[in-house]
Amino acid sequence: MMLxxxxxxxxxxxxxxxxxYLPERYKDDGIVAPELLYRNPGGFLKQDEVSEGGGKPGSDTQKIVEDHLDKHDIDYGMFTGNSWFNLGALPNRDYANELARAYNEWLIDECLSVDERFLGSMYIAPKAPKKGAELIREYGSHPQIRQVMLPGGAEVPYGRPQYWPLYEAAEEMNLAIAIHPFSEGHGTSNPPTGAGHPNSYIEWHTLLGTYYMGQLTSMVTEGVFVEYPDLRLALIEGGYGWLPHFMWRLDKNWKGLRSQVPWLEKKPSHYIRKNVWFASQPIEEPEEPEQHNQILDMMHADEILIFASDYPHWDGDDPMWGLPPMEDEMERAVMYENAMELWDLPADPTDLN
Known part of the structure; x- marks a missing residue:
């Protein structure tokens, strides 16, 4: 089975x-980005992944090859980058855009070149969508770059037309758009919950899914997937157990309020099942194993769930043990088939072009 x-x-x-890679005007500034305000008492990284030279886990790309790709026989691994690189929370749009460009240069030169199995998530600055679209067209033709990363936190929801140049460029370049937890409640972003700023990490982490609900509702109801029917969206590290009731509620409201969204000719769940994928980490852990299988059935996981390890975070998921037992057909879909469709990948990494 592929993985x-x-x-x-x-x-x-x-x-x-x-x-x-920064232009001269910003080199003296270096990297200035707001860091996560909520601290995990256990830290974030697996200390047994520290490199021989003492580098932080994830900083030695060859070690990722040996300790993760080779160890678990992974056919493709998607780089999602450094979780504190909060480009969406910076007030200076030009500086954020140049940081994104610098990151993309480093990604190609220093990371993707190490192993053909690596895939890349290129970065853009959400507050500079037109410049971001230019970056997508500039770097999106690299065969290993398969998606564009957006931070979970933003000043306004991602369905707004101001972001649409990004989606137009991604669809044109056949790249997925991915949303990952970054910047929620930091810098110029909005509070990470509808109730405001939480007190502790346990609150922040528990409620990440609610931020994703807001972004997904915005993108569906504003008509992003009507305007860009071939756009593919991945929601990473926001959980998935919330999805069944979310789709039911959105469909129910659409039936009575469709006059507010006349461009949605089909119920909202149709666009989610057609255009959106959800990463498995953090795994939902109900009291009984069969309850997890019910979640998978209710969310149509055979169509839209993809495996994610969250390596090298200590609370990530091992490919062998992270997911509970599933039927063979479901396991094939989650472990590789759905992701192959999301990123439009060949079976053999040497065939990337």
């Missing part, structure tokens, strides 16, 4: 790795 990992966090060992 694809949708969420591998690689990072640079030293800020100079990114700063070297």
């Amino acid at each position: 694809l990992d949708a969420d591998i966090h690689q990072r640079w060992a030293d800020d100079k790795a990114i700063v070297q």
Whole structure:
């Protein structure tokens, strides 16, 4: 069985790795980005993944090859980058855009070149959507770059037309759009919950799914997938147990309120099942195993769930043990078939073009 990992966090060992690609006017500034305000008491990284030179886990790309790809026989691994690189929370749009460009140069030169099995999530600055679209067209032709990363936190929801140049460019370049937790409640982003800023990490982490609900509702009801019917969206590290009741509620409201969204000729869940994929990490853990299988059935996981390890975070999921037992057909879909469709991948990485 093939195996694809949708969420591998690689990072640079030293800020100079990114700063070297910045234009002269920003090199003295280096990397200035708001960090996560909520601290996990256990930290975030697996300390047994520290490189021989003492580098932080994820900073040695060859170690990722040996300790993750080779160890678990992973056919493709998607780089999603450094979780504190909060480009969406910076007030200076031009600086954020240049940081995104620098990251993309580093990604191609220092990461994707290490192994043909690696795939890349290129970065853009959401507050500069027209410049972001230019970056997508500039870097999106690289055969290993398969998606565009957006932070979960934003000033306004992603369904707004101001972001549509990004979707137009992604659809044109046959790239997925991915949303991953970054910047929620940091810098210029809005509070990470509808109730405001939480007090602790346990609140922040528990409620990440609610941020995704807001972004997904916006993109569906504003008509993003009507305007760009071939756009593919991945929601990474926001859970998935909330999806069944979310689709039911949205469909029910559409039946009575469709006059507000006349462009949605089909019920909202149709667009979610056709255009949106959900990463498995963090795994839902109900009291009884059969309850998890019910979640999978209710969310149509055989169509839209993809495996993610969240490597090298200590609370990530091992490819062998992360997911509970599933029927063979469901397992094939989750472990590789759905991701192959999401990223439009050949069976053999050497065939990437």
